[in-house]
Amino acid sequence: MTAARAPASGTVAARVAAFGQQSRVRAGSLIISVFGDAVLPRGGRLWIGSLIRLLEPLGINERLTRTAVFRLAKQEWLRIEPHGRRADYLLTPAGQRRFEEASRAIYAGQPRAWDGRWRLMLLVGEMDAKAREPLRRALFWQGFGHIGPDCFVHPSADLDEVLRALVTEGLRDSPRQLMPLLAVDALHGLSANDGDLVRRAWNLDELAQAYAGFVADYQPILDALGVDAERIEDESAFLLRTLLIHDWRRLLLRDPELPDMLLPTGWPGQQARRLTQALYQRLLAPSERHLDQHLRRADGSALPAPAGLQARFHGAPAPALHAPQPSASTA
Missing domain, CATH: 3.30.70 (Alpha-Beta Plaits)
Incomplete structure (x- = not known):
């Protein structure tokens, strides 16, 4: 490791270690983050051996990965397609639809507009x-x-x-x-x-504290990286990108994305979004090199390189959902 890479790598190692020390690591939720962020742009198909290799440095062992993937298949997020003694895991149509809907919020440059x-x-x-x-x-x-x-x-x-x-x-x-x-x-x-x-309806103080904690975790890493993406090794960039998007996605799951006029002054969600955007862009090139090297299908072929990832976080706000006529439905 070069001296230039050491400061950034040290902060990344600390973040990975903190993740592994959580009392309860939800492997299935982490796999959802990896599929949505890294696998879906490359076709949504992956050999489980590649997934095991990617997650091992985060403390997710082979048994946990296989168990979590099996449960995701039972929940109809994924489906299995055998290839000889191996198998690919693919997103189901429902799983892909849900990923694409979530991505509009995760990678939006600004929060969704409210339709009233x-x-x-x-x-x-x-x-x-x-x-x-x-x-x-x-x-x-x-x-x-x-x-x-x-x-x-x-x-x-x-x-x-x-x-x-x-x-x-x-x-x-x-x-x-x-x-x-x-x-x-x-x-x-x-x-x-x-x-x-x-x-x-919402405990905004609790959500604000969660956003503040997110900023406290990731701002020092962005500061250590500066503007030079080469200050971090490829695998470390992938691990950090995965944790960044995983933590950001879980924050957004809790966040109703209220319009600015209904939020307290100085709402930390905006700062967290800007931080996520800046850090993600720093990590993108080295993390994609790592994925190029390690992502494989069951037949051994590499997953195709994705297009358009640089546009993430730079697009328009997530669109407001179409406002239909008032209606009700039951299930």
């Missing part, structure tokens, strides 16, 4: 506390706030995608959990009541 509507998920039937908690947790990880035990709210969610996600995440094993759920797209213009709704 609130999306509501309403419990209109009986549901005991044990059945309610998995639903509440699943909606929380899609950015929903709650304004009472029976009403969940979001400013821009695609309600059809939300219902499909609830099924994919295992709630279909208990179909009664979805029977009393009503999805409503309601027009509600800006008013003094919007601010009250936000304060009731």
